[in-house]
Amino acid sequence: MTYGQGEFGTRAEQPGGPARLAHFYDRLDSIAYGGDYNPEQWGPETHAEDAELMRVAGVNLATVGIFSWAKSEPAPGAYDFGWLDGHLDRLADAGVAVCLATMTASPPAWLARLHPETLPMTADGTRLHPGSRQHWCPSSPVFRQYATRLVEQLAKRYAGHPALALWHIGNEFGCHISRHCHCEVSTAAFRRWLRARYGTLDALNSAWSTDFWSQRYGDWEEIHTPRTAPSFRNPTQQLDYLRFSSDELLECYRAEKAVLDAVTPGVPVTTNFVPVAKTLDLFTWAREMDVVSYDSYPDPHDPDSVHEAAFSYDVMRGLRDGQPWLLMEQAPSAVNWRTRNGRKQPGRMRLDSWQAVAHGADSVLFFQWRQSRGGAEKFHSAMVPHGGPETRIFREATALGAELAAHPELLGSVPERAEAALLLDWPNWWALEQDAHPSADARMLDAAHAHHRPLYDASVPCDVVPVDRDWSAYKLLLVPNLYSVSQETADRLHTYVSSGGTLLMSYFSGITDEHDRVHLGGYPAPFRELLGLRVEEFEPLPEGGALRFGGGGEGTLWSEELALEGAAPILTYADGRPAATRNPYGTGHAWYLGTRPDPVTMRAILDRARLDAGIRAPDLPVGTQVRTRITADGRRVAIRLDHREGTVTVS
Known part of the structure; x- marks a missing residue:
């Protein structure tokens, strides 16, 4: 199948889709299948097993390098990508395409040691420290300088690598630091943002209704981020700070994207959104992305989570006016971060995956490929669990990979427009x-x-x-x-x-x-x-x-x-x-x-x-949904999802 320009419904030229998406789709034969691959956590014997197990499971896309900054730049300016070369070569030889991350989601410890001003600050003045992830101030020019320098080195090294199909900037922007930074650097950036928005203090005072509670400003330096205060803070100040926070994180994304566009103009760019939340204005963000990516983690203990996932997928589809999107992360079974982490019952992973495809996903990817031995996410499930391939999870993952590969016509098909x-x-x-x-x-x-x-x-x-x-x-x-x-x-x-x-x-x-x-x-x-x-x-x-x-x-x-x-x-x-x-x-x-x-x-x-309004509903049993995708040659493919126990009969 081809993805040429000018054919409505082709993968390269769907509404809002840039032509360079062809670079991604041309490396796939069917729905992208795989997940986050972190070979730096393992040794050579495991790497050899990974290659074979990926073949067995039908993996055709791996996301690599999400949290690899410290490995790739162990000291300032001392870049070491040698460890990564062999992994990308091996994946390319195995026919596995790579979504290569820019590695900037979690800075190395030396950056905080040398530049503590890059660490974020909460509204009460508490400075957050390394030891977790996303420990950086979005407004910090120092952080952006180090991040874009790394991205440039990465892009130049792998610009022509046969495995490279897609760039992945950062990771889950706004997950941890959406509104955490109130340092002086962020305050100065907020003032600049307000100047650009309002032009004059008179306009700002009018918009913020500052005659209430004697809040009128006579100088830009009097304005701060909405830090901890004795009582209710100015509502428009809070509203503008949320706008600013989304925009400031977007500037971090844009800075890295500008480097990638300059070095690898033919490779598409994305980043993964967290489960739908109010942190980022996703409609604004989506305009900057070649394809939308999403991380979906419905709670197996919550009976409403199936619907909530469907709503989220409809949001993802709507961000770029119906263009297919990528399911960048989901859990094969349990996660690690809820109070009680329920497992997905047999068959639930398959149903969740097909639900995403039915709602417009062109990929079914997991966090992660192999379950970590240590670290905060060691109890987060993976395609290859701690127990290895002789497990229910890996058997189900293998069966799902074969099932998706059997329907190549779905890749790039357009979700039917809703009424x-x-x-x-x-x-x-x-x-x-x-x-x-x-x-x-x-x-x-x-x-x-x-x-x-x-x-x-x-x-x-x-x-x-x-x-x-x-x-x-x-x-x-x-x-x-x-x-x-x-x-x-x-x-x-x-x-x-x-x-x-x-x-x-x-x-x-x-x-x-x-x-x-x-x-x-x-x-x-x-x-x-x-x-x-x-x-x-x-x-x-x-x-x-x-x-x-x-x-x-x-x-x-x-x-x-x-x-x-x-x-x-x-x-x-x-x-x-x-x-x-x-x-x-x-x-x-x-x-x-x-x-x-x-x-x-x-x-x-x-x-x-x-x-x-003149909208009819299909005659289906309770708990059954049908969604339709339209292929490049105009065929309609209906996907039926049954969310209840037992057998159902549908016409």
Whole structure:
């Protein structure tokens, strides 16, 4: 199969995919399969066994070098890549492609000793120390200098190596130091970022509402990162610091990517995102990546984790407008970092892997290939466990490798475009979950799951999209808790509905602008006409509290006193007050939930809204989902996932 330019649906030229992705895909015959390979932890006898076991398991991609900085630069400027040469040669000879890491995720101890100013500092002034990982200040020019110097040496050495298929920058940015650094270097960088954003102090004072609590600034040097303070800190300062933190980590990524682009312009670049969290604005990050990569660790003890993984995969697919993404890490069985680390029961690894492929993954990779003998992750499962190949885990890994290799047509196939989408915005997420709000129960990820789940249960695909995406192709748009929204985005939502779209929005939406200043004119001011109602008052519920609906079921977490201005109630409380509404607007309809309905009621409302939008659900048993991918030659491949015990029959 080829990946030439100009063919829609080919691996090189999917929407948003740069042509140089062909360099990666041309090295694969089927879905990428393998995982993190850390040969520096083992000796020659193990290396020989690894080569044979990789062949047995069907491994065709290995991620190498994630935590190898200290091995490759044991002293400042004293580079030693000799240990790595033989491993890459051996992998190339075995037909295993390499995703080569830039090794900068964990600096060597000598960097902290020589430059303690590179270590991050918490909001209370505590300096964090080495002995773990990611012990660096994202704003530190010294850290960036050493990191990019290493990357340049690495890129020059392996630019033409036959194993090199993909670059992997850093590792899990924001996992440990997303908001930890409040040192003077970070403070100075924050001030520069604010100058670029606002231009003048007057503009900043206006955006930050600094006339409240006498916080007005007369000099840029008076502004600090939001360090530990006596009481509530300025909410817009906190919001901007979260924006800055995401951007500053992105600058670290960009610095390394610039080196790689200069030395190896034909090799694509990625980095791996942690399970969906509010640390990084992933829509902004994804624009800088050739392909999105993701680490997925659903909890085997949590019955909802299967759905949460599906939601996360829909986020990954949406980051680059439907382009296939890479499952960079998952666990073959147990992890090591939860309070109780449950194992994956027989068959669960296979099901989890196929779920990722069904939702658009072009790889099934694990952390890691061989289970470590020592270190913090020695009890994290691996494809080759401590017990060696004569284990259930390795047998299942081998069977899965053969199964994936038997379906080469899936590699690079395009996930079918959904008719429904869910709006997700990281700045809104940051603003929604700040302190001094009516209730701490308004949580973005919780709300997103509650809105996505009914479509998932009905096996109706749902894309996750940003606020600046074109939504016109979607029949149904879900908007959970859009607390912070610009007038421009509000206007676009009006246009979407008036042009025939169906919108379902939930409580505590349209409250503030992008600077966390309240939209005046009565809640939710930007959406009153669209929704046909006014929110008189918020009434968050006490912990464990609920309000009964007239026809059964209950509202939880939150409620609002709604005054209808044209909308019709579709759900009422037992006392007759409206709990949810529907309003015709233009040629479309806007639905509004003033509370969080229980799951059964939520499913019923979403089913009604979905049918209102003209979206049908397949007739499938409970616990069964189907997702479709479209191959380069136009074939539709359906993948069925059964998440329940026993046998099911489907048409």
